[in-house]
Amino acid sequence: MTEAFEHGAGVRSLRVPIPDNPLGHTLVYVVDTDRGPVLIDTGWDDPGAWDTLVRGLTACGTSVAEIHGVVVTHHHPDHHGLSGRVREASGAWIAMHAADTAVVRRTREAAPERWLAYMTDKLAAAGAPEEHLAPLRAARPRALPGLSPALPDRDIAPGELLDLPGRRLRAIWTPGHTPGHVCLHLEEDHPAHLPGRGRLFSGDHLLPGISPHIGLYEDPDDTTVTDPLGDYLDSLERVGRLAPAEVLPAHQHAFPHAVDRVRELLAHHQSRLTGLLALLREPLTPWQLAERMEWNRPWRRIPHGSRTIAVSEAEAHLRRLVKLGHAEALPGSDPARYVAV
DSSP, X not given: OOOEEEOSSSEEEEEEEOTTOTTOEEEEEEEOOTTSOEEEOOOOSSHHHHHHHHHHHHHXXXXXXXXXXXXXXXXXXXXXXXXXXXXXXXOOEEEEEHHHHHHHHHHHHSOHHHHHHHHHHHHHHTTOOHHHHHHHHHOOOOOOTTSSOOOOSEXXXXXXXXXXXXOOEEEEEOOSSSTTOEEEEEOSOOTTOOSSSSEEEEETTSOSSOOOOOOOOOOTTOOOOOOHHHHHHHHHHHHXXXXXXXXXXXXXXXXXXXXXXXXXXXXXXXXXHHHHHHHTTSOBOHHHHHHHSOOSSOGGGSOHHHHHHXXXXXXXXXXXXXXXXXXXXOTTOSSOOEEEO
């Protein structure tokens, strides 16, 4: 049986499974409006996930055909994956921040071979060893979830009140996890009268027991040096100042005390940056730094794809340290090595 959890005042959540992923599921929110239900995220593009979403909507007393719109917190396939199928079944619009729409467009337009070559070059520049690069060089492009995501119909503008008749849902731009990640502030009294300002659909930005991945999302044709960790920390402080009564995240479970969780995450990243500076007493490539960082398991047990993600996160932290003037790249090093200053 599909679980549809009641959050009160016309808000429910559905657990839509993510196949072969330790996160287990995405929490898809169903928000009643005067023109029909609106979904916040949709879940992974998988037959089992689709069936779960359909059964869950039935349990909510509605159906896919009645969906009025889809608001996507960010472009990742466990959030945006089923958006196109929902639109085909209902005629619903899809809304997303323009920065993530740009990622979707690049993903759709670029050949998979180009992404593999770009990833291989980036990892080589980060100091990845040949045994990590060889499978990428030999890989044959194949159809994967997220490689042909639906193009949204509408842009979400930071600070705008979304077009949800009968509801007050305001977009809060929270870049970091992705360039166009948005949280959505339901500016209505909490149904259980918890202290604070409404409820916040937080996507992956603010989770009760996980620090979201902060990596690099870049256009291969754009040489701009981004600072995703700095963006994330600024976005956390913005959400902290909002002080919602309850957070409705895309994974795990709803929780109060958003301000406390923001403080925990800010402290976590400050501690991590301090620890990385200690490691950078000797010059290290981003790969070497990732090998020495603390993860949820020893480096030797981290699988190939997750190591690629870990190196991206190490580079995001390095960029933050460089921007703060606490680290620098050694001139002439290839692959680039960084050292504390």
